[in-house]
Amino acid sequence: MDENSLHLLLENYTALLKRVDGHIQHIEKKYAAAIVCKKGCDTCCKFLTIFPVEAFAISAAFIKLPKKIQAKVIQRLKNQDDACPLLIDKACVLYSARPIICRTHGYPIYMERGKKPLIDFCPQNFKGMTSFPKDALISIDPLNTLLIAVNRHFLDSIEATPPFPERIPMSNALFILNEID
């Protein structure tokens, strides 16, 4: 698959990333004093499984990394621990291409479970805050619904045979573009 075709296939996903980033930038700006997320804090960076559309996007970014960094990631994969292999020297080597879950980590995630509203966030952030205005929240269920629809459309467009699994471990996702024509 050439770079231009992939770029077109990933348009919906890229648009969704922009929307998520826009909302997160709003939260970061408005609640800057309550957010302590910074480079070097890697608590959230656990080994992930991601949707195929996200796998193609991260694989496209991975193959553009310098070979030296790719080698470090591959070495990291051999550890088989629960850390994300893209975490090198306590920083994400593909930060600008990271999946949606990584972009939302740490911020107040709103969800409803059994009709009960829940808000989850990193305990290092928003210390002392007991309630959250709506614009500080990320509603995860509608976001996941959108991501699933974008992924479905992507899979329909590439007509992959055999079909991809629903979720792909990061260890396979990074190399997915090497495995297709």
Ligand code: SF4
């Ligand atoms: S992709 Fe980057 S931000 Fe996401 S878990 Fe891995 S190292 Fe962390």
